[in-house]
Amino acid sequence: MIDLSTGYLGLKLRNPLVASASPICKDLTNLRKLEESGAGAVVLHSLFEEQINAEAEMLDRFLSAGAESYSESLSYFPDLQNYSMGPKAYLDHIQRAKMALGIPVIGSLNGVSTGGWIQYARQIEDAGADALELNIYFLPTSQDIQGREIEDSYCDLVEAVKAQVQIPVAVKLGPYFTSMANVACRLDRAGADALVLFNRFYQPDFDIDTLEVTPRLTLSTSEELRLRLHWVAILSRQIRPELAITGGVHTAEDVLKGIMAGAQVVMLTSALLKHGIEYLRDLEANVVEWMERHEYESIRQMRGSMNAAAVAEPAAFERANYLKVLGSYTLKAQRLSAD
Secondary structure (H helix, E strand, O other): OOEOOEEEOOEEEOOOEEEOOOHHHHOHHHHHHHHHHOOOEEEOOOEEHHHHHOOOHHHHHHHHOOOOOOOOHHHHOOOHHHHOOOHHHHHHHHHHHHHHOOOOEEEEEEEOOOOOHHHHHHHHHHOOOOEEEEEEOOOOOOOOOOHHHHHHHHHHHHHHHHOOOOOOEEEEEOOOOOOHHHHHHHHHHHOOOEEEEOOOOOOEEEEOOOOEEEEOOOOOOHHHHHHHHHHHHHHOOOOOOEEEEEOOOOOHHHHHHHHHHOOOEEEEOHHHHHHOOOHHHHHHHHHHHHHHHOOOOEHHHHOOOOOOOOOOOHHHHOHHHHHHHHHHHHHHHHHHHHO
């Protein structure tokens, strides 16, 4: 029998399929359906920092930076009233979810500064969450903010939260760092128990008729998985924290690639929005079918089998492979024209 069980954040999961933080997880009925459909764990929708302490000095400094030069800059953030719930309601939601579900429930905080995060990290733990995900959503718009400052703020936040809670803490990151490996190492030293790669920063669009900047939600596709695979494959043998892939997981093949790169779990939202929560059953069945066909007995057996330390050509993850990729495409184009 195929063993799909995996470990993540010190928790035992029946499989590596995790529902990521989204409005899907705001509804208790959806959470029950996620469990029934086979989710290994759920990450609840985020409690936003703006709801906790909108007047915090650091929050004002970071989120307002550059706003005076571009009046629409603050409108890039989600509509909190439509997306989330207040702090007390959020804590109640955790308690109800823990009472209703048998799978791990992970809380989520979204923001960038310490402020009220410390207090609510503790309260999320007290409400019964099995772990906490820090979803650090920060858009540096000011030319005065240096890259090191941003990295320092991430590490300071993780250290501060870890000092106050006993439950494991994951950090959800965006891909826009000059040295991703260094940032991952620093977050490791700061105490992060897992890294979730990568946050999808929603980009504004232009309405050229009304001359307005409009928010636009675009669901992920499997094409976005490559960036996640690249960095998970590189980092999985370098750092202590576990790794989760989020963004671009839509098919059983995507799930298998993520595990082979070295991820403990893969997280889904867009696929569930497109196909429905029950789609988890199809994903799990297709993963099992593939593993049986290729004679794998467990998820553990395949994890990391294609990371940078395991593949025959590690240069495939580095610049040394760049010209080879471009050259192979050119040759294919020449063959097509010759035909």
